[in-house]
Amino acid sequence: MKDYQHRYEKGYKSPQPDCPFPNKPSAADPGYVEQLYRMGMTIPNVRIRAIGVWDTVGALGIPKIGWLQKLGVQPKKTDEMMFYDTSLSPMVDFAFQALALDERRATFPPTVWELPKGSPTVLRQTWMPGEHSNVGGGWEDQNLSNVSLAWMISNFTPFIDFDDSYIFTEFEQNFLYYRQKKLKPRAWGFGKIYDSMEGIYALGGSEARTPGDYTRCDPCTAERTGKFLKNTRETVHVSVRVRVALGGYGIDDEGSYHPKALRGWKFYYDDGIGRYKWVNKVTGVELYEMDLGPVERKLLEMYPDVYSYVFDDGGEGNWVEEPRIKRRSLGDGVGDGVHQITGAIKGLLK
Numbered sequence: 001m002k003d004y005q006h007r008y009e010k011g012y013k014s015p016q017p018d019c020p021f022p023n024k025p026s027a028a029d030p031g032y033v034e035q036l037y038r039m040g041m042t043i044p045n046v047r048i049r050a051i052g053v054w055d056t057v058g059a060l061g062i063p064k065i066g067w068l069q070k071l072g073v074q075p076k077k078t079d080e081m082m083f084y085d086t087s088l089s090p091m092v093d094f095a096f097q098a099l100a101l102d103e104r105r106a107t108f109p110p111t112v113w114e115l116p117k118g119s120p121t122v123l124r125q126t127w128m129p130g131e132h133s134n135v136g137g138g139w140e141d142q143n144l145s146n147v148s149l150a151w152m153i154s155n156f157t158p159f160i161d162f163d164d165s166y167i168f169t170e171f172e173q174n175f176l177y178y179r180q181k182k183l184k185p186r187a188w189g190f191g192k193i194y195d196s197m198e199g200i201y202a203l204g205g206s207e208a209r210t211p212g213d214y215t216r217c218d219p220c221t222a223e224r225t226g227k228f229l230k231n232t233r234e235t236v237h238v239s240v241r242v243r244v245a246l247g248g249y250g251i252d253d254e255g256s257y258h259p260k261a262l263r264g265w266k267f268y269y270d271d272g273i274g275r276y277k278w279v280n281k282v283t284g285v286e287l288y289e290m291d292l293g294p295v296e297r298k299l300l301e302m303y304p305d306v307y308s309y310v311f312d313d314g315g316e317g318n319w320v321e322e323p324r325i326k327r328r329s330l331g332d333g334v335g336d337g338v339h340q341i342t343g344a345i346k347g348l349l350k
Contacts, residue, residue: 143191154293189239
């Protein structure tokens with residue numbers, strides 16, 4: 001594993017120079033894999049049908065805080081757990097990643113994939129509301145992670161037979177959580193966004209994520225090259241528009257939802273392609289909204305008024321700017337065409 005991990009590092013010397021065979025070259029040398037193949041220890045050129053991940057970060061859960069390393073509080077060996085090669089192998093047929101729009105920890109930058117030129121891989125990377133564990137799961141309120149789970153299941157439906165009842169059971173369990181905590185149930189996409197800037201993570205600083213604007217890392221030095229990632233196939237999930245337009249709560253249920261990652265962005269319906277898109281007024285970057293998959297639509301149908309907004313009354317949004325002090329009423333929304341939400345759904349979303 002270490003041989004492969006350090007394959008691009010010049011002058012790297014393996015701590016086990018004769019394992020699994022003597023006088024082994026760098027793992028970047030074709031001869032390394034050829035010898036492993038002759039020994040029956042690897043199978044080259046294996047095709048991977050599909051990969052699905054939730055908000056991968058190079059830190060692998062271990063925040064790298066420079067000044068703590070200088071003081072000797074944090075060992076530099078944590079660097080070995082990090083990775084920086086974000087290009088997808090052409091041996092992968094499909095790749096799916098759910099990205100956390102509201103993760104603010106500077107030590108948790110997302111590992112956004114990019115496709116090499118001419119790659120046959122089908123890549124989908126979708127930005128969703130919430131911080132790292134909202135999207136990947138782990139908090140008591142699983143509302144948002146259930147949305148990302150439904151997204152992933154929808155992507156994998158062509159390859160795997162799923163028990164559709166499972167995801168609905170997960171939603172039922174979350175409603176039980178609300179009941180046990182004596183909380184009002186929250187509608188689709190309106191789960192609590194937890195504050196990840198706590199404990200040791202706060203020491204690493206805060207940094208808003210930048211959809212469509214990430215640069216490539218040198219896999220040898222881990223330094224940013226200044227060259228923008230290409231062919232990342234990034235999209236924005238429908239639940240982001242819903243939460244912004246219908247006045248969902250912000251981080252830690254404070255104020256309205258105005259994601260810092262989308263400051264200066266605006267959404268509107270593009271008649272030319274028949275879907276919504278978000279546009280950054282400064283950089284001109286455009287990210288389209290991904291269509292909901294079959295499992296996602298089934299879950300959304302449980303909330304008729306939100307479903308109606310998504311498919312009938314989406315309207316056009318204003319620029320996402322600094323949050324207002326007073327939370328908007330659900331009937332006001334952001335878009336010009338946002339309809340009045342019924343009393344029933346108001347009760348769920350307040």
